[in-house]
Amino acid sequence: MSANASAAELLATVERSPQAVAVHDRVAWVDLFAPDGRVEDPVGSRPHIGRAAIERFYDTFIGPNDIVFHVDHDVVRGATVFRDLVLDTTMSTGVTLHVPMHLRYDLTRVGSEWKIARLYAHWELPVMVGQLLAAGGRGLAAATKLAPQLLGNQGIGGAVGFSRGFLRVGAAGKRAATGLLEAAGRGDVAGVRAVLSSGAVVEWPAGSDVGHAEFVKRVRGLEVGKTIAAGRFVTVSVRTPTGRGIAELEVDGRRVVALRGFVAED
Incomplete structure (x- = not known):
C-alpha cells in the first residue's frame, strides 16, 4: 500500500465513477481523472488521453446509455484498484448488454486529491457485438445509432482505433494463461516454466x-475463475489459499511474457 493512501481512500475515489455514471454527471466523471489521464x-x-x-469518450459510450456496475470483488494493491x-449497459433502444469485466484503476495524487491516472477496461468486444446481434431488431437499431455517434465524436481515426479492440490473443492466449495458473495451482513448477517466455516477468503480488x-x-x-482476453492481456479471477484476486497476464503467441498478481496486501 502506498504510504500516502489507505485502501478506503482509493476505493472511495474509484466508487465515485459508477456514482457519477448513474446520474449522468459528465463533469463529475471527467473530473475524476488526472489532467493527463x-x-x-x-x-x-x-x-x-487528456481531458x-x-x-x-464519455459522450460516445457513457452519456447515451444507462449503465449499472455489479461489483463482485475489489482488490487494492499499491495505488491500483482492480x-x-x-x-449492465442499457442502450437507447432498450437492449441491455451484460458484459463481464475486470477494471484496473491506477491512481495518482494530484494536489490533495486522488485521481485516476489510467483506466484499463478488460472486456471482450466480440462478446458485446454478439449480444447485440442476438438481440435482433433492437440490437441492430442500437448498433445503427452507435455508428454515427462513434464517427461524430471520435472521427474516422477514433472509430478505427476502437475497432482495434477486436484484436486479441483469443482462445490460444486464454489457454496459455489458464494453463499456467492451473499448473501453479497443482504445484507443477515445470508446467509453469513451460508456458513462460524466456525472461518473463513474474510478480506475485x-x-x-x-x-x-x-x-x-x-x-x-x-x-481459476472468470477469464477475459483483451488486447495482448488475459485477466483471470483467482482464488488462492490466502484470498481472492485478479491475475494479469501479458501473452505473446502461446507464451506468457509477464504475470502479475493483484491480491490483497497483508
Whole structure:
C-alpha cells in the first residue's frame, strides 16, 4: 500500500465513477481523472488521453446509455484498484448488454486529491457485438445509432482505433494463461516454466518479483475463475489459499511474457 493512501481512500475515489455514471454527471466523471489521464476501453483499442479526449469518450459510450456496475470483488494493491464485475449497459433502444469485466484503476495524487491516472477496461468486444446481434431488431437499431455517434465524436481515426479492440490473443492466449495458473495451482513448477517466455516477468503480488518455484509455493491450490482476453492481456479471477484476486497476464503467441498478481496486501 502506498504510504500516502489507505485502501478506503482509493476505493472511495474509484466508487465515485459508477456514482457519477448513474446520474449522468459528465463533469463529475471527467473530473475524476488526472489532467493527463488515460482511458483504454476496451484494452487493446486506441487510448483516450487528456481531458478533451475523455470528454469525447464519455459522450460516445457513457452519456447515451444507462449503465449499472455489479461489483463482485475489489482488490487494492499499491495505488491500483482492480475490480471484478459485470457491467449492465442499457442502450437507447432498450437492449441491455451484460458484459463481464475486470477494471484496473491506477491512481495518482494530484494536489490533495486522488485521481485516476489510467483506466484499463478488460472486456471482450466480440462478446458485446454478439449480444447485440442476438438481440435482433433492437440490437441492430442500437448498433445503427452507435455508428454515427462513434464517427461524430471520435472521427474516422477514433472509430478505427476502437475497432482495434477486436484484436486479441483469443482462445490460444486464454489457454496459455489458464494453463499456467492451473499448473501453479497443482504445484507443477515445470508446467509453469513451460508456458513462460524466456525472461518473463513474474510478480506475485504485483510489484514483488519472485522466482518460479516461490510463485508456485505461494499460490498452490489456486483456482481459476472468470477469464477475459483483451488486447495482448488475459485477466483471470483467482482464488488462492490466502484470498481472492485478479491475475494479469501479458501473452505473446502461446507464451506468457509477464504475470502479475493483484491480491490483497497483508
